Amino acid sequence: SQTIHQWPATLVQPVGSPLSLECTVEGTSNPNLYWYRQAAGRGLQLLFYSVGIGQISSEVPQNLSASRPQDRQFILSSKKLLLSDSGFYLCAWSVVGGKNEQFFGPGTRLTVL
Amino acid sequence: QQQVKQSPQSLIVQKGGISIINCAYENTAFDYFPWYQQFPGKGPALLIAIRPDVSEKKEGRFTISFNKSAKQFSLHIMDSQPGDSATYFCAARNNYGQNFVFGPGTRLSVLP
Numbered sequence: 001s002q003t004i005h006q007w008p009a010t011l012v013q014p015v016g017s018p019l020s021l022e023c024t025v026e027g028t029s030n031p032n033l034y035w036y037r038q039a040a041g042r043g044l045q046l047l048f049y050s051v052g053i054g055q056i057s058s059e060v061p062q063n064l065s066a067s068r069p070q071d072r073q074f075i076l077s078s079k080k081l082l083l084s085d086s087g088f089y090l091c092a093w094s095v096v097g098g099k100n101e102q103f104f105g106p107g108t109r110l111t112v113l
Numbered sequence: 114q115q116q117v118k119q120s121p122q123s124l125i126v127q128k129g130g131i132s133i134i135n136c137a138y139e140n141t142a143f144d145y146f147p148w149y150q151q152f153p154g155k156g157p158a159l160l161i162a163i164r165p166d167v168s169e170k171k172e173g174r175f176t177i178s179f180n181k182s183a184k185q186f187s188l189h190i191m192d193s194q195p196g197d198s199a200t201y202f203c204a205a206r207n208n209y210g211q212n213f214v215f216g217p218g219t220r221l222s223v224l225p
Contacts, residue, residue: 034212043217044157044202059212090156100145100206102213104156 119216
């Protein structure tokens with residue numbers, strides 16, 4: 001069965017510090033991968049998606065970047081965090097050409113102070 | 114045109130009552146409509162989904178009603194329980210796109 005992992009689960013970082021959040025998927029090959037941000041009490045904002053290794057599409061201009069160094073690994077990064085980067089970051093995957101279902105990871109709670 | 118509208122923003126229902134959450138869309142290319150349930154501090158989990166070739170889909174106490182001509186779909190939770198208290202998101206995706214568009218969410222509270 002497929003599983004999706006995110007770490008760390010929680011993170012407190014000072015403004016101006018770098019960020020690296022990791023997401024890995026097990027039990028499937030060549031998934032579509034997504035990064036979302038969810039502000040407190042808000043909906044899901046798509047940040048990046050990837051259809052393959054090294055292929056990243058950005059949905060909104062921002063302080064963040066994403067990379068996909070391996071088929072089932074998706075990394076969200078920042079060189080210098082802003083206060084506005086605080087939120088709940090969710091990684092998700094879906095099968096290309098499958099049932100269109102999207103599966104979410106457990107999320108990372110990021111607080112920038 | 115990529116937007117999915119969702120209402121109400123919050124909903125309070127008594128135990129045993131019916132919870133109804135509504136969503137509307139504009140893009141007629143959408144052909145897959147899932148609902149997600151999210152508990153605090155957790156990732157959203159797929160609850161139920163429908164394609165526009167059917168008008169209703171039922172799984173246990175959860176039912177999706179779909180009105181293609183009105184471009185609306187709704188989630189009905191029958192016999193609502195306190196354990197159903199969560200945030201619910203509707204979403205949509207078109208067959209040639211990779212991305213899902215999510216509604217802003219509805220926070221449901223079921224009172225015991």
